[in-house]
Each structure stands twice: as C-alpha cells, then as structure tokens.
Amino acid sequence: MGKLPYNISWAIYSSSINDINVLNRSPIFNNIYDGSAPEFSFQVRGTPYKYGYYLVDGIYPEYVVFVKSFSVPHGSRQKKFKRAQERVRKDVERAFGALKKRWFILKKPVAYSGEEKLQEIMYTCFILHNMIIGDEGRAICAFNKEETIPKTHPIEIGGEEYLNRRVEIRCTTTFHNLRNDLVEHIYEVQNINLNLDPLDDPEDEFSENDFM
Known part of the structure; x- marks a missing residue:
C-alpha cells in the first residue's frame, strides 16, 4: 500500500468534512497520475495488478486503488473477506487513535496550516512514534538504512499518459477483479479464523452480481 501523508493529515484536521469531500x-x-509514485505492482492468484490499494468503507468510489467490503456478503467466501477487511481497517483506525493519544498536536484543529506544514507535522509524529516503539523493542519490522526508493520520472501533466492513468484508476472492472481475487486468496488462508459459515455453504460460489 502507498503513502497518503497529506490526505491523512487533512482528514484528521477536517473532521467536519465527510470522506468523499476529503478525497x-x-x-x-497526483503522484500516480504524473508517474512520480513509487512502484507498487503486485500479484494476487497469479493476476498482476499495477497499483497498490487502500482499504476503505462503502462510501468510496470503485477505483482500482480502493478495496471495499461487501455491504451484503453472500456465502462464506465473501463473509470471510468482509470480516478480514473490516478487522484490518479497525487496526488502522486504532493506529491513528494511538498517534492522537500520544501527540497532542494532532488533536488540535489547524485551520491555517498549509500543505507543507501538515506534512511536516504528520511525518514528525510518525517518525517519533516509530523511534519510541523501536527503542522499547516493539517494532514490527527491521529498519534497513541501506534501502533506497527507486527514482521516478514524472510525466507531463495533462499529457496522454497522464490521462490514461486517470482512466486506469477509475476502471471498475479492475476494481471488481482485484476484490474477487482477494476474496479467493483470503478464503484459502487457513490460519484466518473468523467464525465462518460451514464449507458447504450453498452460496459459496460467485454470482454475476459479484462482478457488477
């Protein structure tokens, strides 16, 4: 998954604005459209996907960079996916709750701060938080100071490639293909136990509505 520091900071400080308006x-x-975003391609069940994705709730549009749950899941596959997706989303929300609890500056409205200042505030809080849990021995991954992010080559804004990427991001077919691949992948992960329906659930297979 990619970074969204400005969007995160904006959402935190603009609690009166709903998610779609923030989006x-x-x-x-912008960095996806102009080609300056880091490489996030991956595969699910042998199918390649070009962009990373964010876990979101039902209000968000069906973009290829969003993975939404099912409002009314059918069968044990979709039910398992829904519970797994919502559980991870709650973990992310708790993470930002922990940041706001640790850093008082994130609780205060910053109506007059610009984009760069909001980015600096959020990055500083992220870094200090990671340093603290690392010092306490609770870091979840090792830091590799030798790791570098590959350089990217931004393209012309408004050019053909730029417009093509905007179209790709809004492709609902890819959105549904990715979600269905993730449903199957998660269903096959045996160590995820979410109190599912029996394996012989009569609605265990995909229907045409799953792709609409």
Missing part, C-alpha cells in the same frame, strides 16, 4: 479535495492520486 475530492485531496491530491492523493
């Missing part, structure tokens, strides 16, 4: 006003996809 529409956010530059979250």
